[in-house]
Amino acid sequence: MCGIVGYVGKRRAAPLLYAGLKKLEYRGYDSAGIATLSSDMVWVKKVTGHVAGLRGAASLEGTCGIGHTRWATHGAPTEANAHPHVYGRFAIVHNGIIENFRSLRRMCEARGEEFSSETDSEVVAHLLERLYRGDLLDALRRTCSVLKGSYALAVICRDAPGAIALAREKSPLVIGRGKLGHFLASDIPALAPACGEICPLSDGEFALLTGEGVRLFTGEREIAPRWVPLARGEKETGKEGHAHYMEKEIAEIPAVLQRSRGGLGEGEAFSRVREAVIRADRIHIVACGTAYHAGLAAKYAIERLTRIPAEVTVASEYRYLDPILTDKTVLLAVSQSGETADTIAAARHAKERGARVVAIVNEIRSTLAALADERLPIGAGTEIAVAATKSYVAQLAVLYSLAASVAEAQGRRGYGDALAELPDLARETVRAGKAVAGWAAHFAAARSAYFIGRGADSVTALEGSLKLKEISYLPSEGYPAGELKHGTLALIEENTPVVAVLTSEELAEKTMNAVHEARARGAKVFLVTSLPAYADERGLTGSAVIPRCADVYSPALAVIPLQQLAYFVSLARGCDPDRPRNLAKSVTVE
Secondary structure: OOEEEEEEEOOOHHHHHHHHHHHOHHHOOOEEEEEEEEOOEEEEEEEEOOHHHHHHHHHOOOOEEEEEEEOOOOOOOOOOOOOOEEEOOEEEEEEEEEOOHHHHHHHHHHOOOOOOOOOOOHHHHHHHHHHOOOOHHHHHHHHHOOOOEEEEEEEEEOOEEEEEEEEEEOOOOEEEEEOOEEEEEOOHHHHOOOOOEEEEOOOOEEEEEEOOOEEEEEOOEEEOOOOEEOOHHHHOOOOOOOOOHHHHHHHOHHHHHHHHHHOOOOOHHHHHHHHHHHHOOEEEEEEOHHHHHHHHHHHHHHHHHHOOOEEEEEHHHHHHHOOOOOOOEEEEEEEOOOOOHHHHHHHHHHHHOOOEEEEEEOOOOOHHHHHOOEEEEOOOOOOOOOOOOHHHHHHHHHHHHHHHHHHHHOOOOOHHHHHHOHHHHHHHHHHHHHHHHHHHHHHHOOOOEEEEEOOHHHHHHHHHHHHHHHHHOOOEEEEEHHHOOOOHHHHOOOOOEEEEEEOOOOOHHHHHHHHHHHHHOOOEEEEEEOOHHHOOOOOOOEEEEOOOOOHHHOHHHHHHHHHHHHHHHHHHOOOOOOOOOOOOOOOOOO
16 A cells, blocks of 8 residues: 655656655655665665655665655554665565564564564565575565565665666556656556556566666566556646645546446447346445445446346455355456455455456556456546545446446346436536535534435445545444434434435435434534425525436435535645545555
8 A cells, every 4th residue: 555666767766756756645645765776875765744755855866766655554654664674785665565574573583683663564675685695686586485465566786776676466566668767666657757658567576677678577487578558648647727636536527427438338348247247146246445335336226227136245354254156146346446455355256266257447457457357447547536536436337337238138228328418417516516615614623424315325425424534534424314313313413414315206205304303403414415395495504406317326426515525624624635644545455
């Protein structure tokens, strides 16, 4: 969950490393550091907090170096625990978790070696120094042979001043090349715009980067690098006039909906997945966080439209439930990054037991995509803000398209036409949702907040609650509206904010019953609805009316005002909506 960059070429490395780390800060911002090589010296600068603290490090000497922005796992976010870690002649940066670091550290300490950090990563530098025999890449191979866990490693050595050695196992790492030299990063945005081509590493691969070129290995066998062009859209990561990336990415939702649906069409992969679903005896959906909520929303659509049973499980729990799997089971693994460790593990478990695995991903070159039997891209484009917004709606678009296509093949018509209306309706929703800006003051000083809904709206309540808590730090929970009186009502007190989502005419009165229950206990109730008749209900503190769409697709629209609400509350509470504390964009550890 950390960000790694590296560069070797003819330019001063430090400014390029700093620029790359700025683009990777969504992957971790507890601390950051840079190490460069100049002649036979390693120069290091580390800071706690955001990457901006490294601005002065741009003066470090050397045309070869590595950098890191950290999301803390082992050890507090201190300068000592920040990467790069240096021992002897080596400096290393690491993303992942070394599961056997305790036994390795005890072994090193028994030899009299002293550690300067609490991290699992520092042991790698110690092992490299111990196992070095004059060959940098050989030392890295030897070191990795005793490591257990996940790692993306970049290593520099005083004895090899113009080289960087790399290793990947269950953690993303990408090489890039451009006019300035050769680069490496844990995610593609850090490679743009300096690189024209990229080469993603696969598990078990090693690489050696020099000013002259790249050598790629599977174990000790050298293979040709797999260069692919860096797409133009992957280079567009600016805020484009918006105050924050989150605001920009919410504004992009209508275009993403159009692209996510249009990119599927009748492509071969989509057709194969549709046929597999038609033949399936059951569908399993595994995901984490926001993607899990997309799975819950998809369950409503799949079962209602196709009548095929669908089960949704938090990916981290999937393997431990001993799921019932057959060769007729289709597993939909949903992940924005395609590097979510728990989702990858769940998908691998299902595949080993005969299920057909479909990856629903934003990054088609990811680990999850490579593992899957089929992959469907969500087409969200680069998403920088940690809180997923446009990628969530893009996931819904792909999952809804699959459900509608299966339904049409079964003879149930009209669902595709209803889906085609969503991009235009989303444009209206983004405009209408700005009305929630005035609600933020009611949330800013609250002790907690609650979101409720019935049917598919209950999923939107869950996602709205998650968005609020992760970027404004306001404790929040989402519930099916009928559950409010089964415990949660005890937490409602005077002025507690409660947001009700109401898009189903069939369930409207039942949702409003819960609204009245909360209002009777002194809550301030806010309504997001596609049914204008309820927007003027007496006693509401605020309401936002959004366009009407087919009930089964309503989560794709109703979530937009809740994303906007979270953004405005975050600002009102003095928080950074793009970089919430303790969180990172890509969760690559279990």
